[in-house]
Amino acid sequence: xxxxxxxxxxxxxxxxxxxxxxxxxxxxxxxxxxxxxxxxxxxxxxxxxxxxxxxxxxxxxxxxxxxxxxxxxxxxxxxxxxxxxxxxxxxxxxxxxxxxxxxxxxxxxxxxxxxxxxxxxxxxxxxxxxxxxxxxxxxxxxxxxxxxxxxxxxxxxxxxxxxxxxxxxxxxxxxxxxxxxxxxxxxxxxxxxxxxxxxxxxxxxxxxxxxxxxxxxxxxxxxxxxxxxxxxxxxxxxxxxxxxxxxxxxxxxxxxxxxxxxxxxxxxxxxxxxxxxxxxxxxxxxxxxxxxxxxxxxxxxxxxx
Numbered sequence: 001x002x003x004x005x006x007x008x009x010x011x012x013x014x015x016x017x018x019x020x021x022x023x024x025x026x027x028x029x030x031x032x033x034x035x036x037x038x039x040x041x042x043x044x045x046x047x048x049x050x051x052x053x054x055x056x057x058x059x060x061x062x063x064x065x066x067x068x069x070x071x072x073x074x075x076x077x078x079x080x081x082x083x084x085x086x087x088x089x090x091x092x093x094x095x096x097x098x099x100x101x102x103x104x105x106x107x108x109x110x111x112x113x114x115x116x117x118x119x120x121x122x123x124x125x126x127x128x129x130x131x132x133x134x135x136x137x138x139x140x141x142x143x144x145x146x147x148x149x150x151x152x153x154x155x156x157x158x159x160x161x162x163x164x165x166x167x168x169x170x171x172x173x174x175x176x177x178x179x180x181x182x183x184x185x186x187x188x189x190x191x192x193x194x195x196x197x198x199x200x201x202x203x204x205x206x207x208x209x210x211x212x213x214x215x216x217x218x219x220x221x222x223x224x225x226x227x228x229x230x231x232x233x234x235x236x237x238x239x240x241x242x243x244x245x246x247x248x249x250x251x252x253x254x255x256x257x258x259x260x261x262x263x264x265x266x267x268x269x270x271x272x273x274x275x276x277x278x279x280x281x282x283x284x285x286x287x288x289x290x291x292x293x294x295x296x297x298x299x300x301x302x303x304x305x
Contacts, residue, residue, distance in 0.1 A: 003036040004109050008102025008302045010087045010293075011094035012169070012263050013138040015148075016222045016254040017202040023094075023138040024148040025298035026169060031098045032305075033062075034082040035106040041077045043067060048084040061127035065100040068126040069107055073114070079107060088291075091173050092261035097139030100127025105144060105302040118157050120144050125154075139257065146301030148210055165213035167297050168272035170250070172279040173261040174235065175289040187230055195225045215251060215267050222252030222265070235260050237282050244282065245275045269294075 007030040015022040038044060043057040043066045057063030066079050081103060087095040104120045115123075121144055125135040141149040141159050152158040202221045209217035232238040232255060245264045246252060249271040253264035262279070266272040272294050283290045 001110055003034065004106050005032065005034040005305055006102055006106045006109070006302055007031070007305050008033055008098040008105065009094075009143055009298045010091075011097055011139040011142045011257075012171070013094060013097075013136075013257040014224075014227070014255070015206065016228065016252070017199055017206060017224045018138070018150075019224075019227050020136050020138050021151045022148070022203070022206070023142040023151075024164070024169075025142040025146050025301050026093065026171070026293070027295045027298040028293060029086045029093075031087055031095075031102055032084045033099075033102040033106055035103060035110065036080045037076055037110055038078045038080045040080075043070075043078055044080045046080075046082045048082060049086075051085055051089055053083075053085075053089070059130065061096045061099045061130050062103045063127075064130045065104050065124045065127035066107060068123040069104055069115075073111065076111075079103075088173070090177050092255070092257040092259045093171060093173070093263075093293075094139035094143065094257060096128055096131035097124070097143050100124035100131075101140050101143035102302055103127075109304060117144050118159060121159060122157055142298075142301065144301050147297060147299045150207060162207060162210045164210040164297065165215070167218075167251075168266045168269050169263055169293075169295050169297065170245075170253075170266065170272045170275040170279065171256060171261050171263045171293040171295070172241070172276075172283065173291045173293075174237070174283060175291070176236070176260050187227060191226055198223075198225050218265070219251035222254065224254060228254050231255055231259055235262065236288060237286050238262060240282050241279055244278050248274050248278055250275045 010026045013023040043063045045055045054060045089095045101124045104123045124140045129135045137151045145161050148162040148164040150160045206221035250264040256263045
């Protein structure tokens with residue numbers, strides 16, 4: 001096989017309290033990636049969308065990930081990539097991770113699954129460094145592994161897939177820009193010990209809630225006392241969205257990645273739709289354009305189509 005087309009999913013990183021360590025994949029939206037092995041050295045990139053992303057491999061999320069893979073794959077010269085993004089860059093639902101994870105997943109299929117999932121995460125993190133300046137895996141891991149993932153360690157990579165229950169996800173993407181690099185720069189470098197202890201408790205309880213399929217515990221644990229209070233000031237309407245969505249039955253939620261998207265988790269589809277209407281009403285009142293997605297957690301991750 002010399003050519004393959006795959007879907008690569010959007011993802012939600014952090015899951016409120018799990019900054020840089022927790023994430024889950026979404027069943028929609030997805031990017032479409034077609035990759036083929038090339039006789040030419042390096043990575044040729046063709047973008048079939050209107051986002052004007054770089055086509056120079058070193059400056060492109062996909063290109064950086066593939067170049068890292070090629071360094072360890074001497075048996076081939078390069079790849080030709082055709083990318084159609086449906087996940088808007090800067091949306092906060094893992095646009096760069098979908099690109100980076102998708103291309104290395106596709107490459108691995110062309111290479112008869114030469115590499116492990118952990119290897120693919122390692123390659124794809126080079127793309128995240130292009131996007132944000134930091135090699136983080138909380139979007140990459142769920143895009144490749146599917147479901148909910150925990151990154152215990154980056155050096156060395158230690159990724160655990162968590163057996164979470166069925167959850168419905170409502171996402172609203174206000175049409176404003178929050179750059180991941182900017183959202184990182186405003187974070188405090190020192191935190192109070194009492195806040196760290198509270199955060200550790202929430203992370204541990206959230207993971208326990210997922211494993212035990214305890215919806216009440218999941219809801220109680222979706223609290224962030226460190227990152228969200230700082231980043232939420234960049235997102236108009238955030239506090240009202242969170243408060244009113246919980247009032248109509250959402251388990252909880254918060255900022256997706258570095259924003260501006262906001263996600264809320266619900267136990268059933270009807271509640272997720274009610275949550276969507278609440279979100280729409282708030283942003284219609286504010287006067288900010290938006291896009292919404294009502295979906296579920298994607299247990300598969302990237303897939304061949």
